Each structure stands twice: as C-alpha cells, then as structure tokens.
Amino acid sequence: MNQRHSTEAAQRPLAIGIDVGGTHIRVSIVENLCVLDGLRQSPTSAFSSASQFFDWLSDSINQLCDLHKCRSRVTSIGMGLPGVLDEPKERLLRSINVPYLEGVALSDDLSRKTNLPVTLMTDAEAATWGAYANLSPKPDRFVHLRFGTGIACGCIRDSKIKPLIRIGQEHLRMLVVDETASAKPCACGLRGCLETIASGKALLHVIQAHGLTLNVAALQEGYVRGDAWCQKLCAEVASSIICAISSVCRELQPDEISIGGGVAKHWPAMIDVVLRDAEKTFTDNKLPMPRIMKTPADDESGVIGAAYLSLQA
C-alpha cells in the first residue's frame, strides 16, 4: 500500500455496529462493509437490566477502539434490536427477548455514554441492510428472511427499506402459514404464524418433546443420518417456509430473497430442501420465481447493516 492510499484508509470514517439478537449480542467496528478483528459477543441472557447491558456495551466499544487505535475515526453507532420500536426510533416499545430494554431511552443514553450519534433500527432492518449491502449487482426489490430465535422479514425496494404493514404487535399476516382449525396459537395473538413452526424457539420445543439434544444442529445430524422423524420434520418445516415465501412474493414481488439466521446456519439441509422444492410450488401457482439464496457471511449481517445505516443517517 503506498503512502497516499494508507493515508486515505487511515482517514476513512468507521462505525460501530451492534446486533442485539434473541440469543447473542454482537458488537464490532465496521469499515467499508467489513467487520474488523475482535468482534465482541455475549449471550443475550447474560443481562437482566439496562444498566448491565450499557456497561458491557461501553466496555466492548472502548476495548475495540483501543485494539484498533481508532477512537477518533469512529463517527457513529448503529444498533439493531429485536422487537417493536417507537416512531422516532428512540425506544423499544416491546421485546420478548430483551424486556429490560423496553421503554428505555436507548439512543440518548448510549449517545451520552459514548459521545457518538446513535441510530436505532429493528434487527430485521439491520440484517436486511447487511445482506443487501454486499450484493453486486443490487436487485431493485430485495427481501431478507431471517430464521433466528424468532423470525424476521425485511424488504428493500429501490435502495430504501420498505415499511411492512403490521397490525399492532402482531407478526406479519403474510407469514401466517397455517389457517386450519388446528393452527398453533402464537405469542403475538395470531394463530399459525411461521414463527410457531420454523423459529429457533418453536423448533427447540419440538426437539425437547422428541428427546433429542437441545439444539437445532441435532435436526441436521438426524437428517444426515437418515432419521425418519427428522426427515419428516424437515419436509414439514421446509413446506411451511415455501408457503410463506409464496405469500411474500405475492405481496412484495422481490427479485431476490436471501435466507439467514441461526436456524438456516445450523440446519442447512432444511434450507436446501426449500431451495430445491420452491420452484415446483411457484410453477404450480404460476408465480414468477425470484432468485432465492442463503445469505453469505450471515453471522456478520446484523452488525454490518447496523453500522452501514448509522453512516447513512
């Protein structure tokens, strides 16, 4: 690297990306859509109050800035949160996974602690931007479906997040996949949400009831060794996801859909079934088929997207 390039690189603004998920919280410094070494991570369950959460965040940010000797180049913080945000995007109204952050003045408090502007967004928006930012060429209409502890869906149309219409705190109606009388009730108040079938939380309930090791990777292992119950469950979950993807396509007409999250990571065989079987459903229903793919470098989507949006704010 010559002198001029190294000077430009040294002056490029950096952003902190924070991804608060249902299972993990990740913090990193992001430069030009890349996560710098030393990403900090904690289980979400490690905290039970906002003050514990803020102390850990401040320590993590300070450690990362010291590691890279870059405090003066960090210009913003972006934070993705699991739940429903208020309209000015300053507080979390409701969150099943981090209830101790509900109602807290998150952007003001973190901004005061760090002396940096803070942009809040949902975890779905952060992951969607993270998945979209690295695509080349960029599709006009893009959807990210995220199978983590819960299920999130984000849409970018013409380089902007498209707000998805939901009623109150219910899950998206287009992600209701079971309308039969036996549809499972969902914590959101609806019945038959994809959340009750394909979220990490729902799958762990099923795994526990069946007596397998309590993690989603057990479903992958069972599938690979040819276990009949695992193969049947895989087919059922994949079929529900394809049903949801069909509804998403009717409503949002995406050119491209990326699939990410912990369930996709630990149970790749199930996503392979989705990718393999979706085309038949689309052909049968005479729906235009979007490109569907697994999200590359998916673990980092949330922090990259959060940092990226904070720099645009």
Ligand SMILES: [Zn+2]
């Ligand atoms: Zn629901």
